[in-house]
Amino acid sequence: MMRLYQRTDCPFCWKVRLALVELNIEFETVDTALGEKHEEVMRLSPTGTVPVLVDGDLSIWESGVILDYLDHHYGPGALYPADTAEQCRTRLLHAYSDKVVGGCVKDLVFEKRSKPESQWNAEVIEQSLANWQKCLDWLEPYFSGHFAGHSPDAGLSAADCAIAARLGVAAAYGVAVTSRHPNLYTWYEQVIARPQWQTAYPTSFIRTE
Numbered sequence: 001m002m003r004l005y006q007r008t009d010c011p012f013c014w015k016v017r018l019a020l021v022e023l024n025i026e027f028e029t030v031d032t033a034l035g036e037k038h039e040e041v042m043r044l045s046p047t048g049t050v051p052v053l054v055d056g057d058l059s060i061w062e063s064g065v066i067l068d069y070l071d072h073h074y075g076p077g078a079l080y081p082a083d084t085a086e087q088c089r090t091r092l093l094h095a096y097s098d099k100v101v102g103g104c105v106k107d108l109v110f111e112k113r114s115k116p117e118s119q120w121n122a123e124v125i126e127q128s129l130a131n132w133q134k135c136l137d138w139l140e141p142y143f144s145g146h147f148a149g150h151s152p153d154a155g156l157s158a159a160d161c162a163i164a165a166r167l168g169v170a171a172a173y174g175v176a177v178t179s180r181h182p183n184l185y186t187w188y189e190q191v192i193a194r195p196q197w198q199t200a201y202p203t204s205f206i207r208t209e
């Protein structure tokens with residue numbers, strides 16, 4: 001059985017978990033804690049980061065490569081559209097999610113999870129929210145009510161898994177997608193209505209205060 005080393009609320013891990021559940025792949029999880037130098041993870045991954053997916057003697061320590069592996073192993077076409085241009089768009093959305101979406105809301109998440117509300121820095125939160133809106137503005141045209149790069153009956157694409165996990169983290173810290181972004185709003189509602197979303201949902205969110 002595949003084994004996923006993870007931190008349950010890490011958006012990279014959440015993305016991978018969602019893909020595994022969407023593809024109906026049986027897997028077991030090993031949870032690590034924030035900042036922990038987990039012995040197995042340190043041995044399996046040169047970056048020491050999670051997620052790490054182990055399948056037999058193969059250890060994959062980069063979330064995008066994990067999704068590529070799952071797509072090839074169980075597809076291809078399971079997580080990426082077959083059409084080359086559509087596939088490229090899906091990969092770019094996935095890259096945008098990893099590189100930009102998380103960064104927008106990171107300061108807000110760190111602020112909220114590490115301090116009591118009375119000590120939250122309003123300026124940091126306001127700046128994050130402004131960044132977040134810009135990021136949603138950029139994403140909006142890509143979500144016309146269908147799953148990104150896939151038809152709804154094909155299930156979630158790699159980009160869907162990545163962005164849904166990011167939006168899920170933001171939502172857990174009080175940052176919602178609203179009707180100001182109607183395409184994204186409709187898409188997110190569809191994603192969170194899926195039973196797979198409930199199955200892959202983090203068992204807890206870190207609070208460090």
Ligand SMILES: N[C@@H](CCC(=O)N[C@@H](CS)C(=O)NCC(=O)O)C(=O)O
Pocket residue numbers: 007010011012033034035036048049050051061062063064098
């Ligand atoms: N590029 C990596 C990023 C993974 C990453 O940054 N993971 C974070 C958790 S969100 C991590 O393991 N940080 C070290 C720690 O939590 O101790 C990937 O896509 O897998």
